[in-house]
Amino acid sequence: MAKLKSGPAPSCLPLRVINRDFKRGFSLLELLIALFLLLVILGGSLLLLQTANRSWFRGESEVAIQTEARNLIAFLNRIIPGAVLTDSGDEERLEFSGYPDRISFCALLSEDRKKTDFARIDIFWKEKEGTVYVFEERAGNGRRIFSGSGKTGSQPLSGGVTKFKFSYFDGKECRLTWNSSKDGPEEDSLPKAVFLDFQLSGQKSDEGRIFCRDYHAVFEIKNN
Numbered sequence: 001m002a003k004l005k006s007g008p009a010p011s012c013l014p015l016r017v018i019n020r021d022f023k024r025g026f027s028l029l030e031l032l033i034a035l036f037l038l039l040v041i042l043g044g045s046l047l048l049l050q051t052a053n054r055s056w057f058r059g060e061s062e063v064a065i066q067t068e069a070r071n072l073i074a075f076l077n078r079i080i081p082g083a084v085l086t087d088s089g090d091e092e093r094l095e096f097s098g099y100p101d102r103i104s105f106c107a108l109l110s111e112d113r114k115k116t117d118f119a120r121i122d123i124f125w126k127e128k129e130g131t132v133y134v135f136e137e138r139a140g141n142g143r144r145i146f147s148g149s150g151k152t153g154s155q156p157l158s159g160g161v162t163k164f165k166f167s168y169f170d171g172k173e174c175r176l177t178w179n180s181s182k183d184g185p186e187e188d189s190l191p192k193a194v195f196l197d198f199q200l201s202g203q204k205s206d207e208g209r210i211f212c213r214d215y216h217a218v219f220e221i222k223n224n
Helices: 015-022 028-082
Strands: 097-099 102-110 116-126 131-138 151-158 161-169 193-204 210-220
Touching: 028 102, 028 116, 028 151, 028 193, 028 210, 097 161, 131 161
Parallel strands: none
Antiparallel strands: 097 102, 102 116, 116 131, 131 151, 161 193, 193 210
16 A cells, blocks of 8 residues: 655745735736726716706706797787777877888787777887887877877897897788888788797807797787
């Protein structure tokens, strides 16, 4: 039966060798990989932040523009359909004149159910300012004579208007102008409806972008 030979036990590694392995730092390749991963994470975070900021700005601009457009259309829908013509007795002649960037007419305005005033309305767009203004003069006390009324006023109606165009429908086609004076082509007549095309723009973003939206409105004149 064979016998196993005994010999000296294998010696353990020196303690200083083991400590040297544990003290070894990161290699240059590992540092480069870590740096690359860090840059990828930071770049993705910045991209997400930029996208979120852009979406927030667009949403805020859209809400502001929608509100501005709704208020403008509501105001014009309150006064344009009430346009009137009259030339009787000693009353002043009330005419209707319209251009692409301006409209002037007289209308019946009711503050409440018991009181109705005649008013001379002038709505115009100043392109350089990007602002639509309204000028209003009321006769007061149910009269149709404006001289000496003293009730006048002009105020901005809407800002950020980059396009603004009126057109006038006569029942068959749209016209760019309207003149109901005695010497005008539309003497003693009102358009069937007034069309309005306009564009509103929001504030400029940090990236230089501007959110714009086009709108269209139709105002049917009731006193035809």
